[in-house]
Amino acid sequence: MFTHQKVYYPYVSPFDPCKPIKVKTYSTPPHLYIGFQPPNLPQFPPNLALFKGTLWKAFYDPYFSPYEIQREEDLS
Structure with missing residues (x-):
């Protein structure tokens, strides 16, 4: 499934003195997935x-x- 939110699992050292973060996420911008700018794309107003x-x-x-x-999910 396509998503802008990616996940990776960094190496966790047995000698690390801090509690490890086993799963990290990052966001990828939409322009990475559009090979070229198609004509007549919808635009926002200038302001x-x-x-x-x-x-x-x-x-x-x-x-x-x-x-x-x-946090938003916890509130519902």
Whole structure:
């Protein structure tokens, strides 16, 4: 299944003095998965584009921390 949130499992040393983080996640932006910019992409209005950081809706990626998403799920 396709997702912008990726997961990896770093090496955990038996000699590490701290509690290990066994699973780490990172976010990949949408522009990595679009080989070229197709014509006539939907656009944000100019004032909203400045706030979002991109003019095209297809390239917008609202970043959420894994902890932030988990917190939202806990509230429901």
